[in-house]
Amino acid sequence: MENDFVKEITPKTEDFSQWYVDVILKAELADYSPVRGCMVIRPYGYALWENIQQLLDDRFKATGHKNAYFPLFIPESLLQKEAEHVEGFAPEVAWVTHGGNEKLAERLAVRPTSETIICNMYSKWIKSWRDLPVLINQWCNVVRWEKSTKPFLRTAEFLWQEGHTAHRTKEDAEEEALRMLEVYRDFVETDLALPVIKGEKSDNEKFAGASKTYTIEALMSDGRALQAGTSHNLGQHFAKAYDITFLDQDGQLKYVWQTSWGITTRLIGAIVMVHGDDRGLKIPPTIAPIQAVIVPIFGRQTELVLNKTNEIFTKLKSEVRIELDDRDEYTPGWKFNEWEMRGVPVRIEIGPKDIQRQQVVLVRRDTGEKFTVSESELLPRLKTLLDEIQENMFNQAKRFMRENIRKVDNFDEFKQIIDTKRGFIKTHWCGNPGCEKYVKEETGATLRCIPFSEQSTLGRCIVCNKESNIIAYFAKSY
Amino acid sequence: MENDFVKEITPKTEDFSQWYVDVILKAELADYSPVRGCMVIRPYGYALWENIQQLLDDRFKATGHKNAYFPLFIPESLLQKEAEHVEGFAPEVAWVTHGGNEKLAERLAVRPTSETIICNMYSKWIKSWRDLPVLINQWCNVVRWEKSTKPFLRTAEFLWQEGHTAHRTKEDAEEEALRMLEVYRDFVETDLALPVIKGEKSDNEKFAGASKTYTIEALMSDGRALQAGTSHNLGQHFAKAYDITFLDQDGQLKYVWQTSWGITTRLIGAIVMVHGDDRGLKIPPTIAPIQAVIVPIFGRQTELVLNKTNEIFTKLKSEVRIELDDRDEYTPGWKFNEWEMRGVPVRIEIGPKDIQRQQVVLVRRDTGEKFTVSESELLPRLKTLLDEIQENMFNQAKRFMRENIRKVDNFDEFKQIIDTKRGFIKTHWCGNPGCEKYVKEETGATLRCIPFSEQSTLGRCIVCNKESNIIAYFAKSY
Numbered sequence: 001m002e003n004d005f006v007k008e009i010t011p012k013t014e015d016f017s018q019w020y021v022d023v024i025l026k027a028e029l030a031d032y033s034p035v036r037g038c039m040v041i042r043p044y045g046y047a048l049w050e051n052i053q054q055l056l057d058d059r060f061k062a063t064g065h066k067n068a069y070f071p072l073f074i075p076e077s078l079l080q081k082e083a084e085h086v087e088g089f090a091p092e093v094a095w096v097t098h099g100g101n102e103k104l105a106e107r108l109a110v111r112p113t114s115e116t117i118i119c120n121m122y123s124k125w126i127k128s129w130r131d132l133p134v135l136i137n138q139w140c141n142v143v144r145w146e147k148s149t150k151p152f153l154r155t156a157e158f159l160w161q162e163g164h165t166a167h168r169t170k171e172d173a174e175e176e177a178l179r180m181l182e183v184y185r186d187f188v189e190t191d192l193a194l195p196v197i198k199g200e201k202s203d204n205e206k207f208a209g210a211s212k213t214y215t216i217e218a219l220m221s222d223g224r225a226l227q228a229g230t231s232h233n234l235g236q237h238f239a240k241a242y243d244i245t246f247l248d249q250d251g252q253l254k255y256v257w258q259t260s261w262g263i264t265t266r267l268i269g270a271i272v273m274v275h276g277d278d279r280g281l282k283i284p285p286t287i288a289p290i291q292a293v294i295v296p297i298f299g300r301q302t303e304l305v306l307n308k309t310n311e312i313f314t315k316l317k318s319e320v321r322i323e324l325d326d327r328d329e330y331t332p333g334w335k336f337n338e339w340e341m342r343g344v345p346v347r348i349e350i351g352p353k354d355i356q357r358q359q360v361v362l363v364r365r366d367t368g369e370k371f372t373v374s375e376s377e378l379l380p381r382l383k384t385l386l387d388e389i390q391e392n393m394f395n396q397a398k399r400f401m402r403e404n405i406r407k408v409d410n411f412d413e414f415k416q417i418i419d420t421k422r423g424f425i426k427t428h429w430c431g432n433p434g435c436e437k438y439v440k441e442e443t444g445a446t447l448r449c450i451p452f453s454e455q456s457t458l459g460r461c462i463v464c465n466k467e468s469n470i471i472a473y474f475a476k477s478y
Numbered sequence: 479m480e481n482d483f484v485k486e487i488t489p490k491t492e493d494f495s496q497w498y499v500d501v502i503l504k505a506e507l508a509d510y511s512p513v514r515g516c517m518v519i520r521p522y523g524y525a526l527w528e529n530i531q532q533l534l535d536d537r538f539k540a541t542g543h544k545n546a547y548f549p550l551f552i553p554e555s556l557l558q559k560e561a562e563h564v565e566g567f568a569p570e571v572a573w574v575t576h577g578g579n580e581k582l583a584e585r586l587a588v589r590p591t592s593e594t595i596i597c598n599m600y601s602k603w604i605k606s607w608r609d610l611p612v613l614i615n616q617w618c619n620v621v622r623w624e625k626s627t628k629p630f631l632r633t634a635e636f637l638w639q640e641g642h643t644a645h646r647t648k649e650d651a652e653e654e655a656l657r658m659l660e661v662y663r664d665f666v667e668t669d670l671a672l673p674v675i676k677g678e679k680s681d682n683e684k685f686a687g688a689s690k691t692y693t694i695e696a697l698m699s700d701g702r703a704l705q706a707g708t709s710h711n712l713g714q715h716f717a718k719a720y721d722i723t724f725l726d727q728d729g730q731l732k733y734v735w736q737t738s739w740g741i742t743t744r745l746i747g748a749i750v751m752v753h754g755d756d757r758g759l760k761i762p763p764t765i766a767p768i769q770a771v772i773v774p775i776f777g778r779q780t781e782l783v784l785n786k787t788n789e790i791f792t793k794l795k796s797e798v799r800i801e802l803d804d805r806d807e808y809t810p811g812w813k814f815n816e817w818e819m820r821g822v823p824v825r826i827e828i829g830p831k832d833i834q835r836q837q838v839v840l841v842r843r844d845t846g847e848k849f850t851v852s853e854s855e856l857l858p859r860l861k862t863l864l865d866e867i868q869e870n871m872f873n874q875a876k877r878f879m880r881e882n883i884r885k886v887d888n889f890d891e892f893k894q895i896i897d898t899k900r901g902f903i904k905t906h907w908c909g910n911p912g913c914e915k916y917v918k919e920e921t922g923a924t925l926r927c928i929p930f931s932e933q934s935t936l937g938r939c940i941v942c943n944k945e946s947n948i949i950a951y952f953a954k955s956y
Contacts, residue, residue, distance in 0.1 A: 034556055034598055035549045035586065043544035043614060050545065066521035067528065071513045072588075072619055072635050073572075078512055094551075095576040096588065099623035099634075100569045108513065110550075110574065110588070120512055130807070136521060141550055141619065145577035156577075157550050329608070 009341075011278050016222040021151065023272055027281045027342050030151045037149040037156030041265070044342065047289035048268055049159065053139060055191050055287065056161065056263070059183050065135040065163060072140075073108035074117045082241040085115065088208025092144040094156070110143040115209065115234070115260055118164045119242035126166060126256060129248050133176070134166040152269030153226075153478050160264035166244060166256040170235075173257035174212075177233040180261040181214045184229035192267060193284040193394040194218045194274055195401050196228055197424070197473060199449030204433050207260075211235030217448045217473065219401045220273040223422025225448045225475035228270055231261035269478075274397050281343025282365055284393050285386040291321045292382060293339045297332050297351030308355050312348075312378065319379060320386070340365060345389045346382065366392055405473075411442075411462055414474070418443045422476055428459035429472040435463035445474040487819075489756050494700040499629065501750055505759045505820050508629045515627040515634030519743070522820065525767035526746055527637065531617060533669050533765065534639065534741070537661050543613040543641060550618075551586040552595050560719040563593065566686025570622040572634070588621040593687065593712070593738055596642045597720035604644060604734060607726050611654070612644040630747030631704075631956050638742035644722060644734040648713075651735035652690075655711040658739040659692045662707035670745060671762040671872040672696045672752055673879050674706055675902070675951060677927030682911050685738075689713030695926045695951065697879045698751040701900025703926045703953035706748055709739035747956075752875050759821025760843055762871050763864040769799045770860060771817045775810050775829030786833050790826075790856065797857060798864070818843060823867045824860065844870055883951070889920075889940055892952070896921045900954055906937035907950040913941035923952040 009026060010018040024030050029045030041049065057067070073096060080086045089112045096108040111117065122134060139161045149155050163180060167173040181198060188194045196216035206213035210232035218228045238244070239255035248254050275282040285291050296309040306326060313324040323344075325335050332349070339347055349361040360378055363370045366389050373381045404423030408414045414425055425445065429435060436447050439462070449472070456469045487504060488496040502508050507523030519527065535545070551574060558564045567590045574586040589595070600612060617639045627633050641658060645651040659676060666672045674694035684691035688710035696706045716722070717733035726732050753760040763769050774787040784804060791802040801822075803813050810827070817825055827839040837850045840860070844867050851859045882901030886892045892903055903923065907913060914925050917940070927950070934947045 031599065031602070033549045033595065034553060035551045035595070038549035038551060040549065040599055041547040043546045046546045047544065049547075066525065068521045068524045069519040069527075069637065071511045071516035071518065072621065073513045073516060075512060091578045093578060094574045094586075096572045097575045098573040098585075100571060107576075108572075117511065117513070121509065121518055124509070143550065159547065 009278065009280060012221070012276070017150075019276075019278075020269075020273060023276055023280050023341075024151050029268065029272070029281075032151075035156075037146060039151050039155050041159075044289060045268060048271070048283070048287060049265060051287040051289065052192075052267060053161075056183075056187055057139075059187060060137050060161075060163070063135075063179060063183060065137045065165075068136045068138055069140065070114050070117050070121065070138060072111055074111055074114075076107045076109060078120055079109050079116050081116065082209050082238055084237070085209035089113065089144075092146060094143045094145050111140075112142055112144045113260075113262075114138065114140075114142075114162055115164065115238055116242070119238045119244060119258075122164075122166055122256070123242050123244045126244055126246050129168055129246055132166060132168045132246060132256065133172060135163075135176075136165070137161055137163040150269075152272070153266050158265050160262050162260060162262045165259045166239075167258070168246070168248065168254075168256070170257050173235070173259050174233055177212070177214055177231045177259040177261065180259070181216065181229070181231040184231065184261070184263060185216050188216060188218070188228050188267070189394065191284065191286045192271055193286075193390060193397060194228065194267075194270055195394065195398040197449060197451050198453065199451040199473065201230075201449060202433070202436055202447045202472070204436055205447060207232045209234065209237050210260075211237065215449050217424075217475075218270050218274065219404055219424060219475070220270065220478065221276075221400065222273070223404060223476070225424065225473075225477040226266070226270050226273070227448075227477070228267060229261070229263040232259060234258040234260060266478075275393055276343070279337075280341030282393065283343035283345065285345045285390045288343070288345055289321065290323050290342070290344045291386055292316070292323075292346040292348055293344045294322065294324045294348045294350065295332055295335045295339070296324075296326055297349055297354075299352045301352045304352060304355060305350060309350050312350065312360070312375070316379060316382070320382060336363075346385060348378075348382075364389060366396075409459065409462070414439075414445075414462055415443050418445050418474075418476060424448065425474045426454070427462040427472060427474065428468050429470050430461035430464055430466040430468045431470050432461070432464065432466075435461055438463050439474060443474075445476050448473045448475050448477060487756065487758065490699070490754070495628075497754075497756075498747075498751060501754055501758050501819075502629050507746065507750070507759075510629075513634075515624060517629045517633050519637075522767060523746060526749070526761070526765060527743060529765040529767065530670075530745060531639075534661075534665055535617075537665060538615050538639075538641070541613075541657060541661060543615045543643075546614045546616055547618065548592050548595050548599065548616060550589055552589055552592075554585045554587060556598055557587050557594050559594065560687050560716055562715070563687035567591065567622075570624060572621045572623050589618075590620055590622045591738075591740075592616065592618075592620075592640055593642065593716055594720070597716045597722060597736075600642075600644055600734070601720050601722045604722055604724050607646055607724055610644060610646045610724060610734065611650060613641075613654075614643070615639055615641040628747075630750070631744050636743050638740050640738060640740045643737045644717075645736070646724070646726065646732075646734070648735050651713070651737050652711055655690070655692055655709045655737045655739065658737070659694065659707070659709040662709065662739070662741060663694050666694060666696070666706050666745070667872065669762070669764045670749055671764075671868060671875060672706065672745075672748055673872065673876040675927060675929050676931065677929040677951065679708075679927060680911070680914055680925045680950070682914055683925060685710045687712065687715050688738075689715065693927050695902075695953075696748050696752065697882055697902060697953070698748065698956065699754075699878065700751070701882060701954070703902065703951075703955040704744070704748050704751070705926075705955065706745060707739070707741040710737060712736040712738060744956075753871055754821070757815075758819030760871065761821035761823065763823045763868045766821070766823055767799065768801050768817075768820070768822045769864055770794070770801075770824040770826055771822045772800065772802045772826045772828065773810055773813045773817070774802075774804055775827055775832075777830045779830045782833060783828060783830060787828050790828065790838070790853070794857060794860070798860060814841075824863060826856075826860075842867060844874075887937065887940070892917075892923075892940055893921050896923050896952075896954060902926065903952045904932070905940040905950060905952065906946050907948050908939035908942055908944040908946045909948050910939070910942065910944075913939055916941050917952060921952075923954050926951045926953050926955060
């Protein structure tokens with residue numbers, strides 16, 4: 001039964017991409033399916049998604065949003081009403097053409113996103129200023145027919161949530177778009193321990209049909225950026241295309257102002273890539289499906305150890321998400337490897353000597369640190385330890401990100417860094433899409449965002465050398 | 479602003495089918511969408527579904543199941559491996575034929591149910607008896623291209639959960655199928671207040687590919703039956719078609735034994751049809767999105783009443799799901815109608831005189847009963863009242879069902895009852911599919927189930943007069 005599966009993971013430094021796939025398959029987060037570009041999310045991966053859903057959904061409800069469910073299918077004619085939007089999505093739509101044995105009169109798109117069908121309903125539901133704001137969210141699956149795919153990061157089908165709101169004024173919509181971006185930032189940094197840069201997308205990178213797209217950008221440990229969540233101020237583009245009007249207090253018929261915002265299962269990929277190491281996953285305690293695992297060290301006193309581990313397991317299980325691994329077909333060493341692979345934040349070892357001394361051994365997954373704690377102090381110590389691990393994982397990732405933001409003023413240096421160290425490159429940009437495009441063609445880096453937090457200083461565009469006060473972050477990305 | 483929308487509901491006795499649709503639309507549970515046969519589940523309806531999900535998911539996890547997610551698409555060749563199954567589902571499959579601008583090499587079915595794709599994965603994951611049982615559930619959307627549709631009861635797309643388990647022995651699978659049927663019965667009776675008959679389907683009515691299908695059958699208030707949940711013992715049909723084998727403890731390679739089981743959003747339709755009346759919905763307190771609503775009666779003391787209702791609302795809101803309807807554009811009478819329409823179990827009225835007397839007025843949605851309670855006793859009284867309402871709603875529905883189960887031994891009487899009173903007809907059946915088919919053709923009633931709880935007595939088949947000890951329940955159904 002012994003098996004050296006830990007060694008089967010490709011080292012991170014040797015081949016980051018293969019390491020990523022190895023970890024996902026071995027830790028049983030997901031598996032390939034017989035459908036091109038679609039993965040299966042296995043129970044351990046789905047438990048992560050359930051925790052993500054719960055924590056985010058609580059935040060959505062606390063900010064006044066309600067969930068609903070709109071159809072999976074969108075008639076082709078409906079999808080085509082907003083010109084920019086259809087242009088952006090049509091190339092990657094999966095089309096249903098037959099129902100049973102009959103050819104459909106009109107093709108149906110499998111939703112790539114739901115603005116069009118939701119706007120169609122909003123035009124029916126919204127009549128008066130009293131109906132506003134409409135604050136609806138949907139948890140569902142969406143499909144985008146991608147050419148090359150990778151588990152969690154880019155799959156033909158994925159799970160996400162999409163918020164769709166309608167407001168009375170331009171200001172209300174802008175406020176909502178920024179509010180939800182902040183909800184995402186808080187969630188991703190606090191619960192997933194993933195530090196991000198908050199900012200705005202360039203026109204070139206914004207959502208098809210949006211006035212403005214706001215983003216939080218995370219940095220993976222191979223130096224590539226990953227868009228972790230986006231929030232769009234849709235202006236009145238969709239309201240005009242789908243005729244969503246309301247009678248305002250002043251008796252005037254007006255178009256609503258809208259937002260949409262979403263995060264997806266790709267966040268699970270980000271957790272793997274930011275926190276993982278050569279031994280496998282490291283999951284932040286707040287969202288870990290299993291926060292601690294008890295591994296009995298039987299020695300020659302199986303019964304004694306089983307009784308004690310059972311007793312402790314029973315005491316802790318209503319307080320932390322804990323498992324007792326009392327399988328007899330594996331050695332403790334094998335189990336240590338397996339639970340490290342699965343990224344469980346804390347391992348609790350209990351053997352005959354520990355029982356004699358009324359203590360247990362705790363091992364941190366984040367630092368590998370190992371120490372004993374008296375049995376009577378186990379619960380409070382475990383709780384503070386989980387908090388410490390959460391904090392440490394965030395700080396480590398934050399340090400890495402900080403070290404990988406480089407201020408560059410020279411295009412050759414820009415190219416060289418993107419080719420070697422990667423990370424974020426902070427530079428001045430004149431605002432011209434042509435310069436942005438040139439950077440992409442020459443280096444493969446895209447403009448990730450114009451950050452909120454940077455003080456605007458005068459400098460020269462990295463491409464055309466024109467004076468500008470726009471600071472932009474560029475990076476290669478997923 | 480006043481509006482007599484309550485009168486817009488067609489009376490139940492006049493046109494049950496129109497009444498049903500009216501209630502769903504006016505109470506904003508759902509709406510029609512621009513996609514043929516697909517509905518939109520609005521926030522109020524979706525909140526019901528979220529409560530159903532939560533209560534059932536807790537039961538699934540308590541019985542050892544974990545959630546996962548499998549692809550929406552199933553390649554045509556994979557769907558075709560189990561002959562009975564594909565024959566049952568192919569006529570109602572929606573087919574994806576194009577991805578972007580390219581025609582696919584193989585058509586993809588939008589899942590009508592996921593046995594085939596899940597079995598394909600199980601054949602990869604299951605190797606040893608140690609891997610068993612596999613106990614996985616999935617919450618997702620499925621599509622069945624139905625000819626005629628009705629909100630919640632029959633729609634081209636619907637939401638459901640599907641459990642899929644694999645076991646080492648035939649007995650384990652049978653036990654699981656019956657365990658999950660009992661989970662459904664307990665949930666539907668306890669939380670939805672819908673009494674059901676537990677039993678087994680005839681061969682003719684069982685799931686395509688199953689050895690046995692178990693069912694819980696509810697009775698709507700128009701006398702039609704509704705299948706509220708099913709649990710299938712799949713035997714080894716799928717294991718053989720999809721090659722799911724394991725090495726048993728005795729060193730033999732064996733096929734697994736499987737089950738699958740599911741409930742859908744049609745349960746929301748059942749809640750409407752069993753409990754609702756001419757004033758609208760009645761939602762059982764356990765799953766009501768809003769358990770109580772406070773309606774201030776301002777009189778001429780708006781501020782006084784607003785302060786008091788706010789104070790009470792703040793006190794109660796962490797204990798019950800409560801809303802305060804302090805809108806100033808509607809009269810109390812209009813609000814009473816609206817919240818009755820939405821089926822909120824308890825209305826709390828508070829006016830200046832009540833404040834003076836330190837009391838509030840409570841009104842039950844189930845009985846219409848109205849009484850005062852002192853402010854200091856409000857919380858405990860409200861809690862017991864919600865329990866009483868839950869119990870009363872179940873008892874009322876149970877009484878109705880009992881009164882509408884009729885023992886019939888004569889085919890003419892059978893026909894006459896089915897044409898007039900409907901309800902369940904309890905009779906003897908010889909077990910011959912021909913007799914069952916004859917009943918369907920002559921009366922429109924189908925064999926709903928062979929009940930577990932009935933004592934087997936000897937009698938004569940309602941059709942062929944042959945002696946038999948099989949008791950069957952027939953009914954017209956949704």
